[in-house]
Amino acid sequence: MSEETYTLPKVWQWDKESGGRFASINRPIAGATHEKELPAGEHDLQLHSLATPNGVKVTILLEELVELGIEDAEYDAYPINIGEGDQFGSGFVAINPNSKIPALLDRSTNPPTRIFESGAILVYLAEKFGQFLPTDPSQRAECMSWLMWQMGSAPYLGGGFGHFYAYAPEKIEYCINRYAMEVKRLLDVLDQHLASNTYLCGDEYTIADMANYAWWGALVLHNIYDASEFLDVASYTNVVRWAEQIEERPAVQRGRRVNRPWGPEETRVVERHSPADFEVAPAD
Numbered sequence: 001m002s003e004e005t006y007t008l009p010k011v012w013q014w015d016k017e018s019g020g021r022f023a024s025i026n027r028p029i030a031g032a033t034h035e036k037e038l039p040a041g042e043h044d045l046q047l048h049s050l051a052t053p054n055g056v057k058v059t060i061l062l063e064e065l066v067e068l069g070i071e072d073a074e075y076d077a078y079p080i081n082i083g084e085g086d087q088f089g090s091g092f093v094a095i096n097p098n099s100k101i102p103a104l105l106d107r108s109t110n111p112p113t114r115i116f117e118s119g120a121i122l123v124y125l126a127e128k129f130g131q132f133l134p135t136d137p138s139q140r141a142e143c144m145s146w147l148m149w150q151m152g153s154a155p156y157l158g159g160g161f162g163h164f165y166a167y168a169p170e171k172i173e174y175c176i177n178r179y180a181m182e183v184k185r186l187l188d189v190l191d192q193h194l195a196s197n198t199y200l201c202g203d204e205y206t207i208a209d210m211a212n213y214a215w216w217g218a219l220v221l222h223n224i225y226d227a228s229e230f231l232d233v234a235s236y237t238n239v240v241r242w243a244e245q246i247e248e249r250p251a252v253q254r255g256r257r258v259n260r261p262w263g264p265e266e267t268r269v270v271e272r273h274s275p276a277d278f279e280v281a282p283a284d
């Protein structure tokens with residue numbers, strides 16, 4: 001919208017949809033829109049999520065923990081269809097007042113612990129099971145720095161670049177330039193760091209890699225927003241090398257399938273309750 005056609009009102013009012021994909025689920029108020037209880041399985045850990053990058057971070061960590069043989073890390077994962085407004089159901093809002101996936105309920109504590117914000121969930125699980133988060137204070141600080149860097153960067157990549165490049169109802173050069181520049185700068189930060197580091201914290205694979213892989217791997221390996229060529233992602237060779245290395249891990253491949261109601265049908269694991277769910281072929 002140009003200055004010629006838009007006059008700033010004194011006080012912004014929500015009087016019409018902004019247009020574009022997801023416009024119908026966006027609103028300027030918080031809280032539940034309808035009563036809806038969440039389903040519950042048998043494990044202590046109950047995940048309510050979707051296989052978007054923010055969701056996949058958590059399922060990768062859970063699958064890595066399960067792969068280590070940690071039985072208490074077994075979990076039930078239920079899909080939240082954000083396109084249909086499931087995130088505004090009363091049960092979901094009770095575990096995430098911010099109405100965004102992912103959200104986790106840990107019923108091994110009394111009372112149960114709710115955790116929202118993907119970064120907080122990763123730290124909670126890593127600390128609970130003593131894995132994928134260094135204990136040495138300096139290494140831990142490096143890990144937390146890259147984790148927070150990812151949490152701070154995602155809104156530029158998704159909410160900024162992705163929104164204006166792929167979802168907005170019109171292509172606005174100013175917005176696309178602003179966010180493409182920032183995303184390329186962030187890619188360069190990562191690329192320069194990974195030129196001399198196997199993983200983000202050196203030799204150790206941590207939750208910082210899982211969180212960053214979920215977003216940057218989607219960009220450099222899976223053409224998220226259809227923007228590979230536009231952003232010339234292939235030129236960030238160290239990021240591509242690192243993302244490919246992470247994606248070879250079986251737990252990462254499983255984590256990417258959980259709560260994913262799209263993609264080839266035989267790869268979908270819309271609900272996950274046990275490792276056997278990855279083996280079940282869809283019914284004819």
Ligand SMILES: N[C@@H](CCC(=O)N[C@@H](CS)C(=O)NCC(=O)O)C(=O)O
Binds near residue numbers: 025052055087099100
């Ligand atoms: N900072 C949050 C962001 C979560 C987020 O943006 N989730 C999106 C999907 S990737 C969502 O649930 N969107 C639904 C909505 O905005 O209504 C986190 O990392 O957990």
